[in-house]
Amino acid sequence: MIIQGKDYRTVWMEGNLVKMINQPLLPHKFGIIELKDYNEVHDAIKTMVVRGAPAIGATAAYGIAQAVLQFKGSLMSELEAYLAEVNEKLSQARPTAQDLFDGINYVNKKIMNSDTVSEAKDRAATVAKDYADRSADACKKIGEYGNELINENDRILTHCNAGALATVDYGTALSPIRMAHYSGKRIFVFADETRPRSQGSRLTAFELVEENIPHAIIADNAAGYYMRKKEINICIVGADRVAANGDVANKIGTYEKAVLAHENNIPFYVAIPLSTIDLNSETGEDIPIEERDEEEVLYSYGWTRSGNFERIRTSPEKSRAKNPAFDVTPARYITGLITPNGIIMANKEEIAGLFE
Amino acid sequence: MIIQGKDYRTVWMEGNLVKMINQPLLPHKFGIIELKDYNEVHDAIKTMVVRGAPAIGATAAYGIAQAVLQFKGSLMSELEAYLAEVNEKLSQARPTAQDLFDGINYVNKKIMNSDTVSEAKDRAATVAKDYADRSADACKKIGEYGNELINENDRILTHCNAGALATVDYGTALSPIRMAHYSGKRIFVFADETRPRSQGSRLTAFELVEENIPHAIIADNAAGYYMRKKEINICIVGADRVAANGDVANKIGTYEKAVLAHENNIPFYVAIPLSTIDLNSETGEDIPIEERDEEEVLYSYGWTRSGNFERIRTSPEKSRAKNPAFDVTPARYITGLITPNGIIMANKEEIAGLFE
Numbered sequence: 001m002i003i004q005g006k007d008y009r010t011v012w013m014e015g016n017l018v019k020m021i022n023q024p025l026l027p028h029k030f031g032i033i034e035l036k037d038y039n040e041v042h043d044a045i046k047t048m049v050v051r052g053a054p055a056i057g058a059t060a061a062y063g064i065a066q067a068v069l070q071f072k073g074s075l076m077s078e079l080e081a082y083l084a085e086v087n088e089k090l091s092q093a094r095p096t097a098q099d100l101f102d103g104i105n106y107v108n109k110k111i112m113n114s115d116t117v118s119e120a121k122d123r124a125a126t127v128a129k130d131y132a133d134r135s136a137d138a139c140k141k142i143g144e145y146g147n148e149l150i151n152e153n154d155r156i157l158t159h160c161n162a163g164a165l166a167t168v169d170y171g172t173a174l175s176p177i178r179m180a181h182y183s184g185k186r187i188f189v190f191a192d193e194t195r196p197r198s199q200g201s202r203l204t205a206f207e208l209v210e211e212n213i214p215h216a217i218i219a220d221n222a223a224g225y226y227m228r229k230k231e232i233n234i235c236i237v238g239a240d241r242v243a244a245n246g247d248v249a250n251k252i253g254t255y256e257k258a259v260l261a262h263e264n265n266i267p268f269y270v271a272i273p274l275s276t277i278d279l280n281s282e283t284g285e286d287i288p289i290e291e292r293d294e295e296e297v298l299y300s301y302g303w304t305r306s307g308n309f310e311r312i313r314t315s316p317e318k319s320r321a322k323n324p325a326f327d328v329t330p331a332r333y334i335t336g337l338i339t340p341n342g343i344i345m346a347n348k349e350e351i352a353g354l355f356e
Numbered sequence: 357m358i359i360q361g362k363d364y365r366t367v368w369m370e371g372n373l374v375k376m377i378n379q380p381l382l383p384h385k386f387g388i389i390e391l392k393d394y395n396e397v398h399d400a401i402k403t404m405v406v407r408g409a410p411a412i413g414a415t416a417a418y419g420i421a422q423a424v425l426q427f428k429g430s431l432m433s434e435l436e437a438y439l440a441e442v443n444e445k446l447s448q449a450r451p452t453a454q455d456l457f458d459g460i461n462y463v464n465k466k467i468m469n470s471d472t473v474s475e476a477k478d479r480a481a482t483v484a485k486d487y488a489d490r491s492a493d494a495c496k497k498i499g500e501y502g503n504e505l506i507n508e509n510d511r512i513l514t515h516c517n518a519g520a521l522a523t524v525d526y527g528t529a530l531s532p533i534r535m536a537h538y539s540g541k542r543i544f545v546f547a548d549e550t551r552p553r554s555q556g557s558r559l560t561a562f563e564l565v566e567e568n569i570p571h572a573i574i575a576d577n578a579a580g581y582y583m584r585k586k587e588i589n590i591c592i593v594g595a596d597r598v599a600a601n602g603d604v605a606n607k608i609g610t611y612e613k614a615v616l617a618h619e620n621n622i623p624f625y626v627a628i629p630l631s632t633i634d635l636n637s638e639t640g641e642d643i644p645i646e647e648r649d650e651e652e653v654l655y656s657y658g659w660t661r662s663g664n665f666e667r668i669r670t671s672p673e674k675s676r677a678k679n680p681a682f683d684v685t686p687a688r689y690i691t692g693l694i695t696p697n698g699i700i701m702a703n704k705e706e707i708a709g710l711f712e
Binding site (some may be wrong): 013027028070120162194195198201202204205206207208209215216217218219220221222223224225226252253255256259260262263297298300301302303304305310311313314315316317318319320321322323324327328 | 381383384533545549550551552554557558561562564565569572573574575576577578579580581582584608609611615616619627637651653654656657658659660661666667668670671672673675676677678679680683684
């Protein structure tokens with residue numbers, strides 16, 4: 001992705017350091033954060049310095065590679081025991097994103113295929129980079145397929161940030177939007193603010209500004225208004241996990257927008273790499289939904305006039321909040337899944353077909 | 357309503373001053389603001405120092421009474437010309453709330469019924485207070501009828517603030533909730549945050565805290581989640597204007613919640629005094645929808661750690677926003693209207709029946 005005219009990925013490795021864009025500072029400050037060990041990688045995922053299912057997957061992959069490079073032992077059996085700890089820690093960073101487990105599994109398998117610890121160390125960084133490259137390529141393909149769904153003058157709703165910042169590069173939902181824009185189509189994007197963490201107004205809007213894509217931020221409450229007025233004619237979102245039957249877990253509010261799109265006969269697409277699909281979750285009901293700290297709802301986070309990053313209280317001191325981070329959208333509300341292998345229906349047969 | 361143990365109304369008059377609760381400071385600071393003339397009354401409505409359709413209506417009524425008391429002329433024809441200006445100014449404060457016009461019409465009719473200016477002056481304050489008293493009584497009746505819909509252990513969703521602060525007293529949507537609570541029913545309220553102005557987390561939560569009613573604030577995005585999980589079993593909201601056919605204009609997002617309630621077979625009620633009904637609007641499409649400043653979406657407003665009221669930017673400097681303040685919910689999504697005359701269907705016949 002282009003930021004301040006320079007090409008970036010969301011996460012990468014340099015020597016023994018995992019580096020990533022510091023997302024909580026966006027859109028007002030662009031900075032890179034360096035993580036020194038897998039505990040810091042865990043914390044960065046947990047506290048949402050990096051977020052978005054594919055980006056979390058790649059971050060975990062790099063975190064494991066880093067752990068291998070820092071490993072002090074000499075026996076493969078010791079490395080195995082050590083990696084079990086690392087995997088366990090990283091797996092617990094966040095519960096919903098399927099890509100986290102996909103990234104962990106991918107690098108473990110490749111690394112544990114080594115005969116010696118030194119071979120594993122030689123291999124670690126490359127394996128993690130391979131995972132990230134494949135992830136970026138998958139997103140690029142999502143963009144190419146998804147672009148076919150977008151017409152001149154389309155007005156597109158997206159929810160949360162399923163952009164380059166939620167992946168290694170390109171994005172999932174934003175990849176078709178980028179491709180449509182660069183292929184010369186005139187489009188307009190409605191970016192849901194996406195409370196409580198405001199990834200829409202902070203991150204999606206940031207990406208759209210950097211790439212000069214015409215857009216407006218709207219309160220989450222206003223998406224239905226524009227759908228009913230037919231000022232939105234296609235919706236594209238990402239996902240944190242897709243069940244075998246096509247049910248989709250994604251950022252809280254996705255279910256609301258999908259029902260509203262359905263009610264207004266507006267196509268609703270979910271853009272995902274294969275790493276987001278969990279064949280072990282039969283339906284959406286099997287997907288664990290993360291409940292985050294109520295403070296995210298009781299406060300708002302941003303920048304003051306004097307340029308300080310502040311959290312402000314927008315609720316009474318004595319009020320409590322509930323804060324589910326994701327919801328499940330039943331497959332029946334989803335027009336199709338935009339995958340790196342093409343556009344398919346959100347059903348068991350077509351999803352199984354992706355893995356044949 | 358009880359605030360800090362004392363009984364308050366949202367707006368009232370003392371001598372030549374219109375006084376009201378300063379709502380933008382809530383929930384963190386409770387204060388009363390004094391308005392010196394009808395221009396200040398206009399500004400208080402326009403900038404949302406007072407908001408909520410019935411409260412706006414009563415405020416306008418007091419503003420006109422104040423203008424009459426301050427009138428310098430001696431001829432009824434002069435008073436008439438002067439009031440035309442006052443009416444014009446106040447009518448333009450906000451476009452959607454029907455009660456604004458109802459309040460203006462009520463006091464004008466009664467005051468212009470006077471034979472002399474001094475009779476009009478004698479009458480002005482009483483007429484405005486009558487309007488406010490009737491408005492408060494209507495809300496009390498809404499509470500009594502609405503309470504019949506609420507059962508022990510109900511989990512109730514409300515959107516925006518249709519509480520005492522949105523009316524003269526009691527509230528519309530919150531009136532049945534208050535009555536249910538005081539009649540000893542165990543209930544739980546989900547208060548939608550209601551971006552961009554956060555009337556849910558700021559005002560509804562404030563009222564619920566003051567009255568010790570169990571509740572949680574949720575992001576607007578989470579209402580659908582709790583409906584799908586059947587953790588909400590009834591929705592009650594207010595309205596800014598109801599068309600002759602039962603279509604309802606209310607705070608942006610109401611349409612979204614109504615569609616979601618319908619999809620999940622959860623009853624969705626709209627609580628209104630008769631002053632909110634506009635028989636001249638045949639359907640919701642005839643109701644003007646206010647578009648407010650985009651800054652409400654681009655920023656968030658609240659209190660910092662150090663106790664300052666601050667606005668913080670939650671979006672890129674170069675992003676724009678769209679900010680419709682209301683939406684229209686078609687009558688077919690509405691289970692019923694809770695009125696001071698009883699609970700009716702949201703249709704032309706039953707609405708017309710209220711005025712027979």
